[in-house]
Amino acid sequence: xxxxxxxxxxxxxxxxxxxxxxxxxxxxxxxxxxxxxxxxxxxxxxxxxxxxxxxxxxxxxxxxxxxxxxxxxxxxxxxxxxxxxxxxxxxxxxxxxxxxxxxxxxxxxxx
Amino acid sequence: xxxxxxxxxxxxxxxxxxxxxxxxxxxxxxxxxxxxxxxxxxxxxxxxxxxxxxxxxxxxxxxxxxxxxxxxxxxxxxxxxxxxxxxxxxxxxxxxxxxxxxxxxxxxxxxxxxxxxxxxxxxxxxxxxxxxxxxxxxxxxxxxxxxxxxxxxxxxxxxxxxxxxxxxxxxxxxxxxxxxxxxxxxxxxxxxxxxxxxxxxxxxxxxxxxxxxxxxxxxxxxxxxxxxxxxxxxxxxxxxxxxxxxxxxxxxxxxxxxxxxxxxxxxxxxxxxxxxxxxxxxxxxxxxxxxxxxxxxxxxxxxxxxxxxxxxxxxxxxxxxxxxxxxxxxxxxxxxxxxxxxxxxxxxxxxxxxxxxxxxxxxxxxxxxxxxxxxxxxxxxxxxxxxxxxxxxxxxxxxxxxxxxxxxxxxxxxxxxxxxxxxxxxxxxxxxxxxxxxxxxxxxxxxxxxxxxxxxxxxxxxxxxxxxxxxxxxxxxxxxxxxxxx
Numbered sequence: 234x235x236x237x238x239x240x241x242x243x244x245x246x247x248x249x250x251x252x253x254x255x256x257x258x259x260x261x262x263x264x265x266x267x268x269x270x271x272x273x274x275x276x277x278x279x280x281x282x283x284x285x286x287x288x289x290x291x292x293x294x295x296x297x298x299x300x301x302x303x304x305x306x307x308x309x310x311x312x313x314x315x316x317x318x319x320x321x322x323x324x325x326x327x328x329x330x331x332x333x334x335x336x337x338x339x340x341x342x343x344x
Numbered sequence: 345x346x347x348x349x350x351x352x353x354x355x356x357x358x359x360x361x362x363x364x365x366x367x368x369x370x371x372x373x374x375x376x377x378x379x380x381x382x383x384x385x386x387x388x389x390x391x392x393x394x395x396x397x398x399x400x401x402x403x404x405x406x407x408x409x410x411x412x413x414x415x416x417x418x419x420x421x422x423x424x425x426x427x428x429x430x431x432x433x434x435x436x437x438x439x440x441x442x443x444x445x446x447x448x449x450x451x452x453x454x455x456x457x458x459x460x461x462x463x464x465x466x467x468x469x470x471x472x473x474x475x476x477x478x479x480x481x482x483x484x485x486x487x488x489x490x491x492x493x494x495x496x497x498x499x500x501x502x503x504x505x506x507x508x509x510x511x512x513x514x515x516x517x518x519x520x521x522x523x524x525x526x527x528x529x530x531x532x533x534x535x536x537x538x539x540x541x542x543x544x545x546x547x548x549x550x551x552x553x554x555x556x557x558x559x560x561x562x563x564x565x566x567x568x569x570x571x572x573x574x575x576x577x578x579x580x581x582x583x584x585x586x587x588x589x590x591x592x593x594x595x596x597x598x599x600x601x602x603x604x605x606x607x608x609x610x611x612x613x614x615x616x617x618x619x620x621x622x623x624x625x626x627x628x629x630x631x632x633x634x635x636x637x638x639x640x641x642x643x644x645x646x647x648x649x650x651x652x653x654x655x656x657x658x659x660x661x662x663x664x665x666x667x668x669x670x671x672x673x674x675x676x677x678x679x680x681x682x683x684x685x686x687x688x689x690x691x692x693x694x695x696x697x698x699x700x701x702x703x704x705x706x707x708x709x710x711x712x713x714x715x716x717x718x719x720x721x722x723x724x725x726x727x728x729x730x731x732x733x734x735x736x737x738x739x740x741x742x743x744x745x746x747x748x749x750x751x752x753x754x755x756x757x758x759x760x761x762x763x764x765x766x767x768x769x770x771x772x773x774x775x776x777x778x779x780x781x782x783x784x785x786x787x788x789x790x791x792x793x794x795x796x797x798x799x800x801x802x803x804x805x806x807x808x809x810x811x812x813x814x815x816x817x818x819x820x821x822x823x824x825x826x827x828x829x830x
Contacts, residue, residue, distance in 0.1 A: 242705060242742075243627055245656055249634030252650070256641065265705070268743065287623050291743075311626030330629035333637035 235344040236260040236277070240270045240296065241285040241309070250283075253333045259344055267291040271299055278302055281343035283327075286310035297322060305343055362459070368446065370455040371417055373398045385439075385462055387432050398458075408441070416443040416456045426467045438467035490566075490585030493573075498524035501580065510566065510587045512559035527556045529563065539568075543581065547572045553588065565592050624667050624701075628660035635660075666696050685723045687715045687752050687760060693723060694730040694750075702738045708747035709734075715752045717760050719824055725801045729809075732794040733764040733820045740768025740818065755823070759807070762822040770813040779811055798822070 239250050239261055247263035254261040262279070264270035267288060274282060282300070286293040286308045293308050297320065300306065306322050311329035318326065327339065356377045359366040365385040367378040375393045383389065386402045393401065412422050423442040430436055441460040448454040484491055490507030494500045503518045511518065511527060528536065532554045543549040550569035558564050570583035635653040642649040691713050702709045719726065730750070737748045746767035755761050771779055780799045799809040807824040 243631070244704065245631045245660070246627065246634070249631060249638065249656075252638050253634060256638070266743070311623040311630070329623075329626035330633045333634055 236262065236279045237281045237283065237340055237344060238270060238274055238279045239263045239283045240267060240288075240293075241265065242288040243285075246285075249333075250336070253336065254340060257337045257341075259337070259340055267296045271296065274300055274302070274304065278304055280305070281340060282306045283309055283340070286326075294318070294320060294323075307339070359457075364459040364461045366460075367398065367458045368455060369398050369458065371453065373413060373456075375401070376455060382460075385460065408443075412443065413456065416445050417453055419445050419453050421445065426463065426470065429462075437462050437464045439463060490583075490587070492583045492585060494524055494581050494583070496579055496581065500524065507585050510558075510564055510585060511556050517559075527558075529555055529557060543570070543572060549581075550584075565589055621667060625664050628664040631660040632657050632664075663700065682720050682722050684718045684720055685726070686718050688713055690719070690723060690726050690730065691750070691752060693727045694734065697727070698731050698734045698738070702734065702748065705738070705742055706745045707738060707741055709750070710747070711750045713752045715754045715760050717754060719760060719805075721805055721824075726805075729798040729801050729822055730762060730764070732798050733762075733822070736794065736820070737764050737766035737768065737818070740770075741766050744768065757823075758826045759823040762824075763819060764821075765817050765819045767817045770818045771811060776811070780809065 237254060237259055239247065239254075240263070241247050241250070242265050244265050247265055251261055251263045262273055264273065268291075270282075270284075282297075282304055284293040284296055284306065287310065288296075293310075297306050303322065305324045307325045307327060308318070308323055309327045309329060309331065325339070327336075355368060356379075359368065359377060359379045362379060363381065365379065365382040367382050368376045370376055375396050375398060378388070378393050383393075388401060408424070408427065412424075416422055421442065421444040423440075425440045426438045427441060428436060429439050439460045440463050441458065444457050445453040446455055446457050484504045487504055487506055490510050491502075491504040492500060492507045493502040500519050500522050503515060505515075508515055508518060513522060535552070535554065539549040539552050548569075548571045550567070552568045553565065554568065555563040555565050565588045567586045567588050568583055570581050573580050573582050635650075635657050639649050639653050639657075691711060695711065699709060734748065734750065740746075741748060744767070748767075749763075749765045751761075751763040751765070753761055753763075780795050795809070802809045802822045802824065805824050807822060809820065809822050811818075811820050813819070
């Protein structure tokens, strides 16, 4: 139950997040494919979903809309600014580049 | 027997033989003699008319005033043509008439001799023609289109008010004085020769758009049409001249409106690009940050650092640097200044911006550049088109890990074709027709500006951007004609 699911279309970012969180003793599953991520979330509900905002094929918000549970969901974005996110299910919007220490601190609030 | 008694029958005999209706009157305008034609013409029957008043017998010669008779009685002959005359039955006739004084043996005016001839047929025709002519005149004078007749050497013979209004000269100044050539700016010389050749060949010229220099020195845009006519053995050019200033203003307004829309779209596109660029830079920064963190912690804890970390960091640095270099170029080339760029250069630039991202996601990207042409364009803009097409293709095949093929070749029409083909599902049916309109998108994070901007850029190079779907997949093609070449 104290697992985190992290989704980003860049495999290198997934790799570094995976290593960082694992090292901090946090269980994490990373996905570059949003569809696979959805199956994972529905199969074994995590404590937190962290998801890149701008992804080809399916945006972070689109992915959120397909999540059937009310799992805490945070967006991570490298865009200049994200306007008009009026989605109450988004618990926070984190900005890239994100310091690994800050990521760990943020994630620890949920696990 | 006095002279009078002898002479009168002679005069009566004389007027009796005249083909015209004739009458002789005394100074009080009482008949001394009339001939049969007179009786017939004025329906006077067989009664004896001698001593009867002419004004009472023929009151219907209405336009002959007493002053006319008075002048003749004063010794001055008079005549008239086409004078109306209403018959007793109410029908209208027209007569030509002459009125001369006659003198007695002392030389004094003894009365007048009247000759009239009924000319109704001729007059009706003349009046009809006159009416037709004045109708045509009004047609010409009131025409809102300028009309002008000029000789083959360009000297103006006749201009209507609408034409005079266009050129700002009076009729006196224009007709017979001004020539077509005096009001034609020299830069139209070649075009004028072409129109004259057309006139010689076909008898017509135009529609031809040019300018005239008005009297006030301003230029007025006009559209001309005309044809050759012959009058009294001489050839003339008959021209119809329309003032198209208003139309030009409307066109200018439309163009300004279009430019404004394009500018708005460009700004939106720059905003979109900036967001994209931020994302493109922040991703490698995130990688650098993450791997540095892992390295630092490994070193601090005396562990073996992860072998690939340094490579990943350097790779991410290169990637960010390329984006920055593109941005620098963008800053240096803020306008759309065109320069000569080889096709290979455009493709390289495009791939350096997008190629890696696409391939990183397991999407196969092949390129096949078979054109070695040079295109006179803004590299930034054309690159933007290709990046946009590749991004769209990437978005379409990303989920299925499909493939993209970028081809560049010269086609049979001598156009350079940039073709981007992907194995994705294609554009949804609902938006195919509106694909190139602004703000039309099938993508959740799309602005719907990419293709409309791209089409604007390609169109500015005289080319076209098209979409089609066939057995080979989805295909966008940007065709740039040779006119866009250096």
